[in-house]
Amino acid sequence: MRIALVQPNLDEKHENQKQAYGSAERPPETGLAVLDSWIKKYSSQQHSIIVLNPNKAIEKLAEEAAKFDFLGISDWFSNHDNCIFLAKKVKEANQKILVALGGPNASMIPKEILNNNYCVDFVVSRDGEDAFLGLVDGKAIKEIPNLWHRLKEKPLFTFQKYTDLQKLPLWDFSDFRDLEQRLSAYLKIQNSQQDPWLVSPIAIFSVRGCIKALTEGICSYCSSSETKIRLLPAQKFWKQIKVLNDKYGAEYFYVCDDIFPISPKWIKEIAEAKPQEAKARIRAYGYLPILAALKQSQLEETAKNLKKIGVFNLFFGSENFDEKVLAQMNKKGIRVEETTRVIETIGKEGIKTTIAFLLGLPGESKQSLEKNLKSLEKLLEADDFIERLYISIGMPLKGTPWCKQLETNQKLTKDYKKETGKDLKTDDSPNYKELSRLSIKYTTSTTPQEINEYLDKMINCARKKMPDYRIGGFLLEIK
8 A cells, every 4th residue: 555644834913823833844744754653563564654754735735645555644723724624635536545644733633634525535533553453554443542433424443452562663764755845944953052942842752641641630731631541662763863863864853642751760760761872952841740749859860860861951831820820720829939949950951841821711810810920021030940831822722622612602712603604512613713712701701802901011021131033922912
């Protein structure tokens, strides 16, 4: 079978996102490389696999994709319209091609996608390795895990299965089209030792699943958390980095785990497994309540091990410093003083911080907005240890507990239909600006204008400490 995989670029309506990197160029997609390597390793058949270059015009991309027998598309909320456009055009040109969507957005709204888009044959939910393998090998639908399909027009799910990370083969980008071009900006910045925030890094991972979701429940705004924790063996983590070192000279990475430092023990294990010859500069996600709960001596030891691994930046989703707002999002809050202690402790080991805020969450008020502004001002006093700000107006992404709660508000859904002409409960491509505006109207005591005002104040506050390209967000203005 001739197989094409692709992750389309951002939709037109999401192109104003700021990723907090200097360039919009992204390196090759790790998720597609993992699928590619899994199929080649475990398939009982001979397949030809190509990962397409998403930087081509979407019409040209569809023309190219239609020449294959199977098309796998990585679907995020921010590229969903392009995913559906691509699927439609491909089906128009080649009715026999099978089209499957996977990725975080597809995993959250499989029923809506299948009900609204007959150009999509299958939706893969969460771990995609065995699902895509089963589809391309032609297995019976009932034997394929994590798969949404249609039976008599009704979307149905097969069964859930988690990928054994110990079985993952080492992956590379050998089947990616235009690879040299796609790596050029990344390698140019890395090899000239310029600011690493000028370009997106290559994603790697060590953990699947979120320890916070397992122990405390999923955050109400989160669209990616899993409660099943799986660890990649520490030695394999470094073997994968060595492959990327040796094949491409890649040394700058983003660990895309929901939470990288899930425990001092895990970080110590990875640090001790690091080969002397491995080269890595790593940014990763942290979780403040985990680190703040450590004794100071444990925190200092963890910081030293993070430094040994090569971590230069931890991303902390503070989201909001008002405890009542956070409680509605099912998230624990950490006081500014404790946050500062964590930031300063890891900062002394050369590990700087990305701090993230979400404004306009349910329960937001003029008082909570002011508290967030004052909290940011206080945090930025921490000896320049904060080098990057991610700030956004909250978006109730489809499939999240937050959005599901909004779907029960009859006044809100009536307003949404009046403004968009669509039913929020069945919409697979929401107008998130409008949905965020309505969430502010019905779940907060503030206004879009007030939120815009404080967002601008917080961005201007950060500009005193960092360049503009290190400030980003999904939704940076709302009317």
